[in-house]
Amino acid sequence: QALTVDSGTIAVSAANDLNTTTTGVVTATITEGDMSTLASLADKEGGQSTDNAYTVTITDTSVAASALNTLAGKTSVAVTGSAITTLTGAIADVNIAYANTSGITGLGNEAVTITDTNNSNNGVAITALNTLDDNTTGTVDAGTITVATGTLANLLTAYGSNGITGLGNETITVSDTGSLAASDLNSLDSKTSGSITTSTSLATLTGSVSALNTAYGSGGLTIQGDEAITITGSAVTVAAADLNLLNSYTSGSIDADNVAKLTGSVADLNTALGAAASGSDGIHFGGTNGAADQAVEITDATVLAVDLITLNDNTSGTIDASTLSEIEGTAANANTIYDTKSGGDGFTGLGDEAITLTDTTVAAAALIDLYTNGTSGVIDASTVHTITGTTANANTIYAQTSTFTGLGTENITIQGETNNTLAVADLNTLNGNTTGNIDATNVTSLASASISDIKTLLTAGNNTTNNFAATSFQSLATVAVSDTTVSVADLNGAITQANTATVGTTTVFSVASGATITTGDEAAFSTLLTNETNGNIAITDQNLTVSSGTISVDNANLLNATTTGTVTAAIDTTETVDELATLSGTGAYTIVINGRDADAKQSTAAEFNTINSATTVAINASAVVEIASSDLSDVKTLLTAGNDTDQFSANSFSSLD
Numbered sequence: 001q002a003l004t005v006d007s008g009t010i011a012v013s014a015a016n017d018l019n020t021t022t023t024g025v026v027t028a029t030i031t032e033g034d035m036s037t038l039a040s041l042a043d044k045e046g047g048q049s050t051d052n053a054y055t056v057t058i059t060d061t062s063v064a065a066s067a068l069n070t071l072a073g074k075t076s077v078a079v080t081g082s083a084i085t086t087l088t089g090a091i092a093d094v095n096i097a098y099a100n101t102s103g104i105t106g107l108g109n110e111a112v113t114i115t116d117t118n119n120s121n122n123g124v125a126i127t128a129l130n131t132l133d134d135n136t137t138g139t140v141d142a143g144t145i146t147v148a149t150g151t152l153a154n155l156l157t158a159y160g161s162n163g164i165t166g167l168g169n170e171t172i173t174v175s176d177t178g179s180l181a182a183s184d185l186n187s188l189d190s191k192t193s194g195s196i197t198t199s200t201s202l203a204t205l206t207g208s209v210s211a212l213n214t215a216y217g218s219g220g221l222t223i224q225g226d227e228a229i230t231i232t233g234s235a236v237t238v239a240a241a242d243l244n245l246l247n248s249y250t251s252g253s254i255d256a257d258n259v260a261k262l263t264g265s266v267a268d269l270n271t272a273l274g275a276a277a278s279g280s281d282g283i284h285f286g287g288t289n290g291a292a293d294q295a296v297e298i299t300d301a302t303v304l305a306v307d308l309i310t311l312n313d314n315t316s317g318t319i320d321a322s323t324l325s326e327i328e329g330t331a332a333n334a335n336t337i338y339d340t341k342s343g344g345d346g347f348t349g350l351g352d353e354a355i356t357l358t359d360t361t362v363a364a365a366a367l368i369d370l371y372t373n374g375t376s377g378v379i380d381a382s383t384v385h386t387i388t389g390t391t392a393n394a395n396t397i398y399a400q401t402s403t404f405t406g407l408g409t410e411n412i413t414i415q416g417e418t419n420n421t422l423a424v425a426d427l428n429t430l431n432g433n434t435t436g437n438i439d440a441t442n443v444t445s446l447a448s449a450s451i452s453d454i455k456t457l458l459t460a461g462n463n464t465t466n467n468f469a470a471t472s473f474q475s476l477a478t479v480a481v482s483d484t485t486v487s488v489a490d491l492n493g494a495i496t497q498a499n500t501a502t503v504g505t506t507t508v509f510s511v512a513s514g515a516t517i518t519t520g521d522e523a524a525f526s527t528l529l530t531n532e533t534n535g536n537i538a539i540t541d542q543n544l545t546v547s548s549g550t551i552s553v554d555n556a557n558l559l560n561a562t563t564t565g566t567v568t569a570a571i572d573t574t575e576t577v578d579e580l581a582t583l584s585g586t587g588a589y590t591i592v593i594n595g596r597d598a599d600a601k602q603s604t605a606a607e608f609n610t611i612n613s614a615t616t617v618a619i620n621a622s623a624v625v626e627i628a629s630s631d632l633s634d635v636k637t638l639l640t641a642g643n644d645t646d647q648f649s650a651n652s653f654s655s656l657d
């Protein structure tokens with residue numbers, strides 16, 4: 001039968017006695033309120049299907065949650081716990097007590113002291129701790145926890161709660177396998193001195209490069225290292241060194257599509273951009289197949305040209321090189337850089353850098369391109385041993401004394417000349433610009449120039465010490481002399497130098513039409529005639545003036561035969577009238593008739609007239625004392641001419657007998 005005590009209260013012991021007498025429900029109000037006595041309250045008897053209906057009011061202020069739950073399980077009437085100010089025990093037990101609102105009333109503002117430590121090294125479930133925190137407005141003391149586990153969001157909730165105390169040195173396992181924000185991991189890391197380990201199945205970490213590197217670099221965080229990375233933000237600027245550091249932390253792919261600009265040294269930039277991925281790993285910059293299209297800002301002052309070219313190849317974005325003060329490399333590489341200057345892609349901020357060349361051999365055209373289209377800065381060419389190109393281009397380089405340093409000892413290889421015809425003055429200028437040897441092997445012709453310049457050049461051409469290479473001018477075929485008055489000595493000297501320089505080639509000199517070849521004696525002109533016979537000079541209409549000494553009639557005739565110009569010379573005074581009469585053509589000959597009898601007494605008027613027709617200079621016939629038997633007409637012609645001082649000197653024929 002059911003037993004109901006409907007007046008007053010009964011002790012726990014009395015309730016237990018009643019319980020043993022029946023399998024029916026005992027209904028009563030329990031007198032005691034302390035948990036130690038209430039713990040002895042007996043549960044329903046075996047075979048009894050319904051709990052006893054005890055009304056219990058707890059009077060203890062501190063109660064173990066497990067005992068409270070046991071007590072609540074012995075009565076169908078809700079236990080009143082309003083007097084409780086502190087609950088103790090495992091989180092699960094405390095949460096059961098709070099969840100049993102139909103079996104326990106009066107709870108909700110208690111302080112809670114939990115006893116959980118590490119859940120057999122599996123970690124205390126942090127979500128249960130948060131549930132507990134939500135169940136009471138009192139403080140939850142979690143100081144016994146040594147190992148905790150849960151999602152990052154739940155962990156941050158627990159560590160950020162004002163209702164939970166005692167946390168700060170726990171070992172934590174973050175259970176998320178999807179995506180985590182690095183900033184949240186860093187926040188959690190800052191809240192505990194214990195170690196934090198993320199799931200080995202974590203798929204993605206997101207955040208700024210700074211936050212991501214902080215997470216990976218923290219001694220308190222253990223991250224697997226194969227996560228995919230997504231850099232967050234809008235049009236962010238990232239230091240290449242930081243991006244490289246991030247890439248070193250993970251073997252997963254890095255989504256850098258939100259990066260608008262990379263800054264840093266060229267080395268760091270090339271490392272970052274060189275890690276652009278076409279597959280699943282590496283850095284994906286957002287371009288086709290992960291290629292980079294970010295703008296780049298260089299922070300170096302001095303860089304290698306080849307590294308700048310690599311950098312430009314690594315991104316289709318604009319590269320700001322405003323900080324550069326010096327570029328080192330070959331002229332070709334430097335020109336490649338300057339050729340990419342633009343406002344859309346390639347380089348900006350270039351144009352006044354100093355250049356330190358590393359070439360040993362360089363084309364003059366490349367050097368010209370470098371300072372005309374590249375930089376206004378100083379170009380150090382100290383490493384250059386050889387310059388190749390046209391004479392004009394090489395001289396142009398040497399003329400830029402405020403642009404180039406380190407020049408003056410280079411060898412020059414002449415190439416690319418039109419028809420291999422060169423200006424003599426340019427070659428002499430070039431020879432003066434460098435103490436190195438000039439390779440003029442390909443020169444076949446010298447353009448019209450003064451004979452002194454030509455002689456200077458060809459003399460230097462045969463000097464292989466600091467002048468010209470040994471093979472220079474070996475194919476020289478033609479030389480044009482521009483002077484209107486030419487020294488025969490210089491002309492012969494130049495021909496000699498040309499003959500020395502050439503191998504198996506005859507150099508032909510040409511002198512300007514109508515020019516006068518002079519300043520030499522009979523021997524010099526004989527040498528000139530030999531040179532002409534040898535095919536070294538073409539004499540056509542030039543005037544030939546033997547300015548020193550006298551010449552024979554034979555040599556005068558040879559000179560006359562080789563030119564349509566005027567031959568000017570003093571005829572040897574030992575020449576007989578018979579010889580003089582054989583003078584060919586009309587020259588400007590100074591002639592003195594010898595006083596020997598054969599000439600002064602036995603020469604005919606016709607002979608003197610013939611001699612007179614051979615020269616435009618007045619003949620000195622003062623030694624003539626007799627005219628041999630002659631036709632009257634010849635005598636008249638002679639004496640008439642003899643009175644003309646333009647044809648005969650004033651005292652000519654004055655001693656005729």
